[in-house]
Amino acid sequence: MDRNMRTTDDVLGLLDDLVSPEADRWTADAASWWDGFYTDRTRPVPFFAAEPDENLVSYAARGLIAPGRALDLGCGPGRNALHLASLGFEVDAVDLSPTAVAWARERADASGADVRFHSGDAFALTEDELTGPYDLIHDSGCFHHLPPHRRISYLALLDRVLAPGGHLALTCFAAGEGGMGSELPDAAFYDGGGLRGGIAYTPEALRRIFSDLTEVELRRMNDEPPESPYFGEPFLWTALFRRP
Secondary structure (H helix, E strand, O other): OOHHHHHHHHHHHHHHHOOOOOEEEEEEEHHHHHHHHHOOOOOOOHHHOOOOEEHHHHHHHHOOOOOEEHHHHHOOHHHHHHHHOOOEEEEEEEEEOOOHHHHHHHHHHHOOOOOOEEEEOOOOOOOOOOOEEEEEEEEEOOOHHHHHHHHHHHHHHHHHHEEEEEEEEEEEEEOOOOOOOEEEOOHHHOOOOOOOEEEEEEEHHHHHOOOOEEEEEEEEOOOOOOOOOOOOOOOEEEEEEEEO
């Protein structure tokens, strides 16, 4: 007889187990899946190219963000982390996949960028590893791979390491026409079918989830042409929030 539920972490762990194991893209156990995803660097995956998100470039160009300390969540091969470093940010970058982090380190070494990379679960890294507070937390594609209950962990991380007056720059699947990701209700993701590739959000949902932050901008990502030096796909939302 199991009667082990005592803390919030116990409940979150139980809910992790209720999501289909093959849908796991957020815990340390998912590292091998992401390693397989990043192993073939020649695959025609748009965000494999060393191009920063167009919205991130725009935020800096318009003075909405300024150099300081930055945390890049789900950094992948490091394209946005390297761009932040080029702008003068002191950057910590985290990804579950050692293969992705190794690729990112190669890019950083080749460009001379000074980025501190971490391989692991951002929610489990210690205060010695994610030293905070950060003036900018950047997330391009991590949030929409979290099951609903892990939004609690995400908000707790923001509360712990985002500086007062700091910004969250978020890129995630957009619900609605031309969007991508599943639009099922939250409860449906615990029926054994997993996350169906990722969760889509409406602007209203994002505003509700991040209601403790102040919205600066929320829009569809620009559709960047192949010759553009920036990444942009219109099936994504881009949002910039500021902590009071």
